[in-house]
Amino acid sequence: xxxxxxxxxxxxxxxxxxxxxxxxxxxxxxxxxxxxxxxxxxxxxxxxxxxxxxxxxxxxxxxxxxxxxxxxxxxxxxxxxxxxxxxxxxxxxxxxxxxxxxxxxxxxxxxxxxxxxxxxxxxxxxxxxx
Numbered sequence: 001x002x003x004x005x006x007x008x009x010x011x012x013x014x015x016x017x018x019x020x021x022x023x024x025x026x027x028x029x030x031x032x033x034x035x036x037x038x039x040x041x042x043x044x045x046x047x048x049x050x051x052x053x054x055x056x057x058x059x060x061x062x063x064x065x066x067x068x069x070x071x072x073x074x075x076x077x078x079x080x081x082x083x084x085x086x087x088x089x090x091x092x093x094x095x096x097x098x099x100x101x102x103x104x105x106x107x108x109x110x111x112x113x114x115x116x117x118x119x120x121x122x123x124x125x126x127x128x129x130x
Contacts, residue, residue, distance in 0.1 A: 008045040017052055020060035029053050072110055072129040073103070079122045093117040 020026045033053045036046050070078075080090070087100045094100045094114055102108035110118075110129055119126040 006043070006045060008048050011045050011049045015049065015053075017049075017056055020056050023064075026057060026060050029057055033057065073106065075128050076104065076118065079118075079124075083122070090121075093121055 015029075015032055017029060020029065033050060036042065036050050036053075039046070042050070076090075080086070087104060088097050090100045091097045094103060094117075099108060103110060103114070115126050115129045118124075118129060
C-alpha cells in the first residue's frame with residue numbers, strides 16, 4: 001500500500017473501513033493496521049488511514065472488551081485464589097497475619113517491601129500492584 005501516488009480516497013476504497021460490528025471485521029482492520037504501521041515509510045494518506053482504523057478498532061474493543069479498573073487488593077485476592085492461598089499463607093510476605101488482614105481489609109497500605117515480595121512470590125511485575 002505504500003505508493004506515494006495512492007491518495008486517501010483510494011486507500012478508503014481499497015480497505016472499506018466502517019464501524020466494526022464483529023470480531024472478524026476487527027481482525028481484518030487490525031491486520032491492515034499492522035501492515036501499515038510496520039512500513040518503514042508511511043505516506044500522509046496512510047497516516048490518515050492509520051488514525052481512522054485506530055479509532056474504529058479502539059471503539060469496538062472498548063465496547064466489547066472493557067478493561068476492568070482493578071486495584072492492588074483485587075490483584076492480591078485474585079493471585080491468592082489462583083494459587084489456593086489463605087491470608088495466613090502470605091504472612092511471610094507481610095511479616096504477620098495481622099498485617100495481611102489489615103492490608104486486605106484496606107486498613108493498611110502496601111509498602112515497597114510488600115510489593116517487592118509479592119512480585120517475587122507470584123512472579124509478576126511490581127507494576128501490577130500500582
